[in-house]
Amino acid sequence: MQHFLERLDTNQSWLVGVSGGRDSVVLLDYLVQDGFKNLVVVHVNHQLRAKASNGDAEFVEQLAQKYGLAFYGEAVDVIGLMESEKKGLEVVAREARHAVYVRAIQKHSAAGVLLGHHADDQAETVLFNLLRGSSGLKGIRFENTVTVDECVLKVVRPLLEVRRSEINDYVKSRGLEYREDASNAEAFTVRNRIRHEVMPLLVEIMRREVVPAVNGAAEVSMEQSDYLASEVVLEQFLDPQGRIFLPALLELDVVLQQAVMFQFLKTHKVPDLSRSLIAECLLVCDTVAAAKCNLPGGRWLRRKEQRLFIQQ
Ligand SMILES: Nc1ncnc2c1ncn2[C@@H]1O[C@H](COP(=O)(O)OP(=O)(O)OP(=O)(O)O)[C@@H](O)[C@H]1O
Known part of the structure; x- marks a missing residue:
């Protein structure tokens, strides 16, 4: 089984996010077998x-308990939060x-949380993001931070290069x-349909594995x-x-303009940064085009006196 565990310090304390499903159960067992001792099993109900x-x-x-590890559990009213937020x-x-995870890290002074995403999750996520119009092929990172x-919060995914078939064998x-x-078995969400319908069809028509090529x-x-x-x-801009000071932005090649706009919107926490949204925002730079464009979340990107800024 290929993995990234050698990059992690086995003596440090790590949380392991365990849903109880196959992937995170395998991750936990694998970590224990690999000599990780200071693990805290975290479950969110x-x-x-x-x-x-x-x-x-x-x-x-x-x-x-079976592994002799600490446990941290919390129940969350997800349906209530969906309605209120x-x-x-x-x-x-x-x-x-x-x-x-943040509360568990504070309680147990852990370095971060380890999650069970694997290579097939990665390919499904990449296709899902692509079909929703992401700017470039975007997948899951081996390691990232979430504020x-x-x-x-440091998040690490040790199984990211492991195939689902290897997890099954394990x-x-x-x-x-x-x-x-239950949501996996029902296969009603777009993600589940990509997993259960699109991926097998791609393998069938390509007559080869498609996950390595996508990833x-x-x-x-x-x-x-x-x-x-x-x-x-x-x-600098x-x-x-x-x-944004427009003359500085417009001196750049369009690929770099896109990168600046991406960073700018990200800094302002604009959600759903698709390729088409970035293209629309760059159109606002053009003095013959409209001087504003609508952003997700009800805000506007506006152009005034050679400047671009975000307004409610
Ligand atoms: N209820 C849970 N409690 C604790 N950890 C969980 C729980 N559900 C999922 N996880 C952790 O997150 C990983 C990914 O789970 P899953 O694929 O269901 O989430 P996702 O929505 O696709 O991913 P993301 O973490 O990006 O939201 C699991 O392998 C596990 O490590």
Whole structure:
């Protein structure tokens, strides 16, 4: 099994996010076998399926006991949060998990959280993002940080190069038990349809594995966008009020203009940064085009006196 574990310090304390499903159960077992000692098993009960959700939480707590590891569990009213925050299920659940991980890190002084995303998740995510209009092929990172209420959460995905088939083989060879995720079996979300319908069809018509090709292309694309991001120092294009100074931006090649605009919107926490949104925003630079464009979340990008800025 290929993995990234050698990059992590086995003596440090790490959280492991365990849903009780196959992937995170394998991650936990693999970490224990690999000599990680200071692990804290974290489970978030999303309370989506009353009985089954409580069953998942109990299962994970018992798993932690079996390995002799610390356990940190919290229940979150995901449905209530969806209504109060007007966000989708996956987003709310993810944000809630991140907040729980931060509290668990503070309690246990852990270095970060380890999650069970694998190579097939990566390919499905890349296709999903691509089809939604992402700027470049965007996937999951081996390591990234998430800021939650001013706390920086380090997230690492040791299984990111491991194929689902290898995870299945591991489950069999180690005789592991896990909980079946009802949403996986039902296959009704777009992501699940990509997993259960699109990916097998692609393998059938290409007559070869497609995950390595998709992930390879995403890796190149992410390296290129990281490089561009490192070349762009946003502050060089801003005036003292934090507005983009247009003459400086317009001197750049269009690829770098896109990178500056991407950074600018990201700094202002504009969600859903698609390729078409960035193109629309760059159109605002053109003095013959409209002097403003609508941003997701109800704000505007405006042009005035050679400056671009964001307004409510
Ligand atoms: N209820 C949970 N409690 C703790 N950790 C979880 C839970 N659900 C998922 N995780 C962790 O997150 C990983 C990814 O889970 P899953 O694929 O369901 O989430 P996702 O929505 O696709 O990913 P993301 O973390 O990007 O939201 C799991 O392998 C596991 O490590």
